[in-house]
Amino acid sequence: MLRVENLSLHFEDKGKIQEAVRGISFHMQESEILGIVGESGSGKTMTALTIAGLTKEHEVLDEGRILLDQTDLLALSPKEMRDIQGRNISMIFQEPMTALNPTMKIGKQVEEALVLHTRLSKEERRKKAIRALEDVELERPDLLYGKYPHELSGGMRQRVMIAAAIVCRPRLLIADEPTTALDVGTQESILRLLKKLNKKYNMGILFISHNLRVVNELCSRVLVMKDGVILEEGPTEQIFEDPRTQYTKDLIAAIPGRTKSSAFYKLLKAKAGE
């Protein structure tokens, strides 16, 4: 479904050209959950933003191709790209507290993609928005529809973000550290939700994280990125059982669940699972 070919990204910082991504290539199958792990500065977020068409405004120079089916996204005009954003490709972000518009009702934000991409009537849009809120397992969606983001908790806001992202049933959801800002219990439930939506709607998920544990829980395949290149790539199990680079080994060793001092974490996890 998605094929990234030889993608390089540069941006200008204080007059100097910085290279964020250096000629990476990868692909995603229909309804696959692919993880990209790496530390900050590895180029993973820049890659995600470029696929979502959000770097154009920020004077990022791109080379290579990003093919969604047969269409090269990098060759599209901004207007053509807007047609794909929110309809075929959606994105959710790290900070649920700031990623929603504080002065716009939840319902209006969830149904905005429908306003932009469909000719549905007001009532039909409302129905679809409420169904999307149900899809992300929020209670009383009809009440939520008229609320403002500040009335919701962080976990609920991230669910609203997801509802807004899936309302047009996109084929690809890009999730950039969607659980990082949340507490562990909420993280788990968001991961479970993403998995469920992936199955229910055959929606591919490109999951960006610095946290291998989270990636391990969710993704079937992983790319490990560092300094703008892909260090290794493979099924999640294989990467975990048999990491080929020292960097990946270090990342795995850093997972708190695998160290002896994880009693507290297990306790939290048990609590979250109740």
Added chain:
Amino acid sequence: MKFVIKKIAGLIITLLIVSILAFLAFEVIPGDPARTILGTEATEGKVQALREEMGLNRPLPQRYGQWLGEFIMGDMGTSYSYQIPVRDMIGDKIPITITLTVIAFFFIILFSIPVSVLCVRYENKLVDRLFLIFNQITMSVPPFFVGIVFTVLFGLLFRLFTPGGYVPYTESVSGFLGYLILPGAAIALPKAAMSTKMLRNSLLAEMRQDYVRTAMSRGNGFWRVLMRHVLRNGILPVITFLGWAIADVITNSIVIEQVFGIPGLGRTLISSISKRDYPVVEAVIVLIAVVILVINVIVDLLYRKLDKRIEV
């Protein structure tokens, strides 16, 4: 509801303080209404007799108490210098000043929103820079000077209006409004420049917020994001500023009325002060305070309507 009660209580207290201060001000400044009425030729005895008759020799709290009691009952007193009820003196002037203020306010909004949106769209481009310079200049020019420039430019040079050719609204509403356009613009210009600068910067700050990226990821174009998402958030600090600015706009209306020869409250106020005509001055000051306070309450309500996070 609690909010409304709190606001009204605050409004009443503020009005009491304003009226006391206005009363005290006349105690402090030199001048005597009795002397003004009788002229400099009058004997001291005659002046004293008139002061007694006008009740000016009673202690200040007593005079204030009586004035307040009557004012609350709707009686604004009688003008010392014209011997007619204050109500009749200022009643037909209030609409003039209010219309002028509203026109000025309208111009501020009419100018600042489109211009700042344009400046944000073309940030650091020519349009943006030109307006930056224009705003910087107009911001620092006082309205009365702008009024004089307008009079020379549009009145004498282009002959688009007749300086001093004020048309009463009882005669022709359109002529009345037409005459108020230039004075309204003169009052508005410095404040419009300030609010444009504020709104531009506020909008640019908002454009860098996370929710803008979210909106873009749904397929919104720049204009839609700006108009549907950013404007509402970016305009909030400017609304607060406009609430403060209203006092200035009214003050400037009073000054501009002199420049353009408009018989509004401003003229009455200034001539009454020089004649020490206390009842008229008190009434006008309290009225202006009421207008300013009411507008501030409206601003607060508007702010709460736009941003539900605010719980004042």
